[in-house]
Amino acid sequence: MTNAAPILAIDGLTMRFGGILAINKLSFTAQRRQITALIGPNGAGKTTVFNCITGFYRPSGGTMTLVHDDGATFRLDRLHDFRICKYAKVARTFQNIRLFPGMTALENLMVAQHNTLMRASGFSLLGLLNAPSFRDAERDAIDFAREWLERIGLTDRADDAAGNLPYGDQRRLEIARAMCARPALLCLDEPAAGLNANESAALSDLLLSIRNDIGTSILLIEHDMSVVMEISDHIVVLDHGVKIADGAPRAVRDDPKVVAAYLGADEEDAAQVMEQTMEGGA
Amino acid sequence: MAVPAPHPASAEPTAGFGFILKKAVISALVALVLFFLMIGIRTEAGSSGQLIYWTRFGELAAIVGAVFVGSIVIELLRRWIGPVGGVELPASVRGGFAVLGRLLAPALLIFALLVPVIFYKERYLLDLAILVMTYVMLGWGLNIVVGLAGLLDLGYVAFYAVGAYSYALLAQSGLPLPHLTDAFPYVAFSMEQLGPWAFWVLLPVSGLLAALWGVILGFPVLRLRGDYLAIVTLAFGEIIRLVILNWQDLTGGPNGISGIPRPTVFGIPLTPGEHGFAAMIGVPFSPTHRLVFLFYLILALALITNWVTIRLRRLPIGRAWEAMREDEVACRALGINITTTKLSAFAIGAMFGGFAGAFFATRQGFISPESFSFQESALVLAIVVLGGMGSQLGVALAAIAMIGGFELFRGLDQFRMLVFGGVMVLLMIWRPRGLIGHRAPTVFLQKRTEISASLVKEGHG
Ligand SMILES: Nc1ncnc2c1ncn2[C@@H]1O[C@H](COP(=O)(O)OP(=O)(O)OP(=O)(O)O)[C@@H](O)[C@H]1O
């Protein structure tokens, strides 16, 4: 039996930086066990939405409600900083990769399990005494990390410094690290940026398997439309901090307002462009 | 992003002799300006207070010439050896070094255990060994804060002072708070009651009080990073020293506290009488016994510090410290509470500083604010940086080199600092990340690797 409520409901979210209105009364929902894509041209405010959701910014207004499978409800706009990951179980990646470069891939995944391990280590006392209960927890954590390293194909490089990994591997490692925090909602900020076609395809598979096999809901910011169209269940389009479209991938792709926003043209021009592409396709 | 190690000399490999000459002329000019007043003109107060001065242009010319030639030689050497750190040793040599490196720590430990045996007759060397071990312990304590958590703390001596004064004051007068002891009679104790156990009871108390001060300092600086953190912690160290200096009623001000109880071998005093330790084990009394005991005491304290640090590093708290040093924002996104993580690093680092302080007080039998000046903080920080931030072995080596070297150059009088500074500069050019610059992972799947220093961050706050 799964919860029918959307995993995340955002209502009237507003974010102001001094005079800049980065997000203006944004409302949308992300459904449970679905991939919801947040797209829009550069500077539309997508990363800002993520920073509000994950507690890095305190929104100027609006509410964000997260509901776990078991019905536990969290008001993200009232929760801050590390608590959003620890209690509300929202994990994220960053537009510019933020791994711990001097730590190994495995260590990166261990840090992500900090709160579980901290409890198991009796806030370090049991850990200092090397209590069996802590050793078990540590072994479980390593096994879980190993599972994720296998999933992203990095088992061989588990003991290499994260900063030494190729770019594409770093991107996948950051996703694995977020998943090791066992999130209910995974927020990915442009995970396909800088990847080649093969890597993008592998990434799509990884995200689909996270949704299908693990059942984690995903919120995805992405510029690579092939990835977005292929894997997302729902798309929200943002431009200048305002939502301009919201719907299934096909509907959004054909929305002239979206095309206009992306091409920086007005609607009539966009309609023309759309027609041309259709003719070209036919 | 990881900043690749700079290769200064490789930038202009083709620049010719003219470039070297130009550099040397500039260096010589700088030296001329710098030393003109310092060496070129010698001043002295005459018999009736008037100013007497004479010029020493010969010496000045010699110095400037030395700088000129030295600059050319260094530049040529750099061309010849190639970029700093770019020299790749053959695999066999590197393997040999690795084996040596693995043997170094156990060898040092065995040597440390044997020091009192080898140098039993040399009181001066025993004293020096105790001093070195004190700094090893302080270095290991500060290493938690600076090396692991990446929090640049310039006021570490404050915790050393808190530990020393806590021990001295409590040992002298029991709890120095009459109204508190009236309200809670069971916490009141006096020296008579504690008797020979004073040191052993008050050692943990001093450590805990220092840890408390670590947290108290930690709170206001939670949001500060890098330079700002360094300045505030520096100020904190000075504040503690000034409070001690001026709170005459409690601390005796500049006169300090004397008559601090000496440590006992778990209750048995190291004194000549029939209840003394010597009589107990049936050997003639010798004042060296106390030195030997003090040495083993500080060695044990330091090894406990080391053991706890090594274990903590492999626990979630230690990994969180290192992760925080690498990237604080990512830590927050993973649900790590930065506040408690920082405070725990400050507290545990401070606690070991407090232990070392209590040991210092009992060793000296007398403490005064002079022992807790900024210079001590700087020295301990230099040990940590020179050792290689985060490396336990490196810190121990650096403490031995620095404190031992300091004594070695005692004959040079005021030039000691000059030599010391020069050696520091050379070492930092040769090994910018300290003696042991790589990081050993805390957990591994297949093989234990070493992470090159260029990837490891030094922390920004
Ligand atoms: N901390 C901040 N202070 C001031 N302005 C900010 C801040 N963060 C974001 N902004 C502004 O908010 C707007 C939206 O930025 P945001 O980074 O969210 O865009 P984005 O959609 O993620 O763009 P991109 O696709 O380039 O990543 C921009 O105009 C930016 O300048």
Ligand SMILES: [Mg+2]
């Ligand atoms: Mg962005």
